[in-house]
Amino acid sequence: xxxxELLHFLNNLExxxxxxxxxxxxxEFTKLDAHFKNGVHNLTELLNEHDSIxxxxxxxxxxxxxxxxDKTPFKCHRSANWxxxxxxxxxxxxxxxxxxxxxxxxxxxxxxxxxxLRIRKxxxxxxxxxxxxxxxxxxxxxxxxxxxESLKTAPRNFDKDHPDIDLIRFKNFYFMKSFSDQEVTAPDxxxxxxxDFIIARPFLDYMTAVLTTDLNGESLI
Numbered sequence: 121x122x123x124x125e126l127l128h129f130l131n132n133l134e135x136x137x138x139x140x141x142x143x144x145x146x147x148e149f150t151k152l153d154a155h156f157k158n159g160v161h162n163l164t165e166l167l168n169e170h171d172s173i174x175x176x177x178x179x180x181x182x183x184x185x186x187x188x189x190d191k192t193p194f195k196c197h198r199s200a201n202w203x204x205x206x207x208x209x210x211x212x213x214x215x216x217x218x219x220x221x222x223x224x225x226x227x228x229x230x231x232x233x234x235x236x237l238r239i240r241k242x243x244x245x246x247x248x249x250x251x252x253x254x255x256x257x258x259x260x261x262x263x264x265x266x267x268x269e270s271l272k273t274a275p276r277n278f279d280k281d282h283p284d285i286d287l288i289r290f291k292n293f294y295f296m297k298s299f300s301d302q303e304v305t306a307p308d309x310x311x312x313x314x315x316d317f318i319i320a321r322p323f324l325d326y327m328t329a330v331l332t333t334d335l336n337g338e339s340l341i
Contacts, residue, residue, distance in 0.1 A: 122159065122304045126152045126198065127219045134196040134219075142194055149181070153198070156217070159310060160200045166314040167202055167213065171321070174205035197221070207341050210328040213317055222304045224313055226263070226320040227294030228327065235331055240275060240288050242330045247284035253322045262319045268292030293327065295320065 129152055133142065142149070157178050164176045178200045185191050197218035204212060214225035231239065243250065253259060254266070269291040274280035278288055297316060303309060332341050 121307050121309055122217055123152060123155055124301075124305050126156060126217065127301055127305070130196050130198070130217075131219050133194055137192040137194055137196065139193055153178075153181070156198050160215075163215075163310045163313060164202060166310065167317060170318055172205040172209060174203045176200060176202045204324075208328065208332060209324075210331050211324040215313065217304060219301055222299040222301065223296050224299070224316065225267075225294055225296045226317060227292075227323065229268070229292055229294050231293065236291065239293065239327070239330055240278065241335060243284050243287050244278060244282060245335060247287050250287065250323075250326060251284075253326055256322075259319055259323070262316055263295035263297060265295075266290055266292075267294055267296045295323075 129145070129149060132145075136142075160176050160178050164173050167173050178198070179195075181195050181198065183190075183193055183195055185193065197216050199214070199216040201215070202213040204210065211227055212229075214229070216223050216225075228235070228239075254263075266287075271289040271291065273289075274282070274285055275288065278285070282288060299309070303312070306312075333339055
């Protein structure tokens with residue numbers, strides 16, 4: 121489970137986001153973070169029961185402030201992602217633990233330019249299969265609707281009056297789900313996250329099929 125002490129530490133860090141405070145409390149952070157990383161690895165094992173994960177990654181707590189106006193040195197959250205294995209498995213999973221702003225995510229957070237064009241071309245031809253997946257009650261009740269940026273008008277060379285322009289305009293294709301502090305510190309939190317990721321698999325499988333074939337359905341791998 122996620123420790124309540126981790127949330128308490130992150131709350132205090134947000135109020136004392138400076139190196140002297142962090143250095144003084146670093147032994148506490150190191151212990152809490154080791155427990156968090158162990159939870160990430162445990163979730164990897166759960167994911168590997170129904171998917172194939174190439175690796176999990178826990179992000180550093182240190183912020184890159186070189187090109188930022190915000191010079192606070194630390195992130196006030198802990199986060200991780202899971203990369204699916206092989207070119208035949210696209211998309212990924214994400215988790216962020218931050219007091220009162222906990223969430224998980226799934227999908228394509230920053231698709232490459234050629235991948236984005238391929239997705240849009242597929243939706244231009246036929247978006248019904250994707251709609252059937254993301255509008256299924258089980259999926260929608262779990263993940264809601266697409267998050268991320270969307271163009272205000274049609275992308276270049278696409279018809280602004282296309283019936284599926286609402287989907288074609290998206291620049292990212294991912295979903296997010298929030299959790300309360302009580303939910304993330306419950307003993308079954310990682311099992312619930314794993315269950316939600318299972319529900320997202322049809323979406324990942326559809327997008328994988330699109331990104332590994334051309335518009336004629338011929339394999340690109």
